[in-house]
Amino acid sequence: MYFDSVQAALSMDGHGSFVWVAYFVTLLIISAVLLLPGLRRRRLLRQVATELARQESGYATREGPR
Amino acid sequence: MSSRIGAAQKGLYNLTVMWTFFHKLGSPPWLYGIAGAIVRWLLPLTILALLVGAAWGLLFTSPDFRQGNSYRIIYIHVPSAVVALAGYYVMAIAGAVSLIWRMKMADVAMKAAAPVGAALTFIALFTGALWGKPTWGTWWEWDARITSMLILLFLYLGVVALYEAFDNKEAAGRACAILSLVGMVNIPIIYKSVDWWYSLHQPASIKFSGESAIDSSMLYPLLLMIGAFYALFTCCLLMNMRAELLQRESRTAWVRRLVKPDGPR
Amino acid sequence: MLLRRQLSLAIRRPIEIGNPLVFFAIVVALFPLGIGPASEQLAMIAPGAIWIIALLSSLLTSDSVFRSDFDDGSLEQLLLAPQPLYLSVLAYLCAHWVVTGLLLALVSPVFALMLNLPAEAVGTLMVSLALGTAVLSLVGGIGAALTVGLKRGGMLISLLILPLYIPVLIFGTAAVQAAVSGAPVGPFLALLGAMLSLAIALGPLATAAGLRISIDA
């Protein structure tokens, strides 16, 4: 472990703020890019499920909303 | 450490082998299933690789003698730049395949690759700017590589904007395929002309540590991060494709069966 | 034969030709107002300024290359013409170049003097503009073909095509700056020529494919 204390790791003799901000933003974007498709997939699956349920109970016409 | 890079690279390698082998079958349900299987083991691997690489690069390596600790941003700047460029080529090739062989799956892959590539390019730009501040004192430095990254971002945004502009989605896919192919032809030209332009105006500027120049203790985390970013790109691509498949095939029987196993035939 | 049709179509409506030139003149007049009348500053930015304005005017006009034919249906007939689409598209883009790019190159000495560009650079400026605007028209054609079917394609075409214009801008400006500083101009013009040949070879292919897709949508 190069840094002897957590405090040193945070400050990184002056450059700490830039490094950590960069890593934080990257973490933000990467997690967004990883999570979004999963959420979208679940939402689509739910959509199909509700549409199916509605069709079975015969409310919507054969077309049904897209 | 290097075994994990090997794993990610191997994963990518046998993915491409499988892809070309199965591309005749290209049927949505099969693709949906195989993509799910790959993501299930690739996703944890990617997250693990990212964490280990970041921790290693951030905390364990010694600072660069000239730039101090700010060089640690290299561990996200360079990999995201490399994969963003590779991502554009993946998108262009997928576009070409969908145009030439009329394969819907390639069209789905292209549509899925665009946003991921744009996000990675943005990361590269953002970290490049942040890195520029301590080393050169300015937020935005018209350095050749960063300018080329900016142009790459515009190319990505162009493709995404063109896709949204079309009402008929199939025509949109083909138009984007053509645009990404034209872009692919132009990328080397743009990179060379920007490099040349940059050397014309500031020949003497310091060039911060290129990949090869840094010594081995810093090199390993970098290679790991590049492999991790490749795996990240593959993961996002596959997940986006799964979502895209659901969107396009929402009315088909296999999606219905997926939702309700005993759904109507 | 098609080229004659396009040229006569353009000449039939003189104002269409005048627009890019007037646009060029106005924007050139803006620069001294914006940057200040001091002549050495102007001379310094003159090559870049003229090239950027040429680029923008070519972009603005390239959107309408196919649009008028698309609206009244003759673009569909073009697709059915016996001669290959590549040649027809090449004729369209040459007509567009002659009407906008070539005229710009011929008129540019006037604007160069307005921005007091040194006299010996004017010759290079004209040649580089002539070559460069040809590439701009060919590449602009691709953007026009892809967005001709869209109602609000105007703004989109600039987002699509500007990144592809950048190499032309870099080498065009470099050629003129080299001429100003007396350096040899040959290599830059050669590069512009190389880009032109590449654009001639690939541009119309992509434009033809783009047209087929826009018509089909």
Added chain:
Amino acid sequence: MTDSAVGESLAEVKDLGLARGGRVLFESLSFAIRAGELWQLEGGNGAGKTSLLRILAGLSRYGFDGLVSRAEVPLYVGHQAAVKGLFSARENLSWHVSGGCVFADEQIEQALQRVGLCGFEDTPSHALSAGQHRRVNLARLFLSEARLWLLDEPFTAIDAAGVSELQERIGGHVARGGAVVVTSHQPLHVDHTVHHLSLDGARIS
């Protein structure tokens, strides 16, 4: 007018399927258009008549499944008149975008007369009415060398005299071994067997 052996197929369609916005318009449609045949496409609005015509003409190459092959480039007359407002009728025809060959002047004159536009040859087209625009477009029927004609609602905005003139021209073309596919709601009074292809039930008779 090159006479072709009767029965030589000018356009082939094999199990053509088309869906628009999730609705399947028609599927597994197969037929061949032979020389000397006159086809009339019927079907309500939105049944896909124009789309089928555009697929036959080769304008639409994507978005449908199935195979379409055609012997040569057909003459396609669509809804839009393809007439440039700036040009006069004569210039429109002589430089027509799809007309590869250049027509002699009297050919154009004669064609314009047949369409009832004599005296209007040199007036700029923006001075002509919409019906006259369509007549300029239909004048191409008298000039074109193509054997396969695809006419999309040719009789709209044309007066009675013009309609009979066109039907007589179509009959003549088919008699000389050409093939015509027409989409129209009016019945065709032509002394020739008319094949009907109704898209509502995708029946072929």
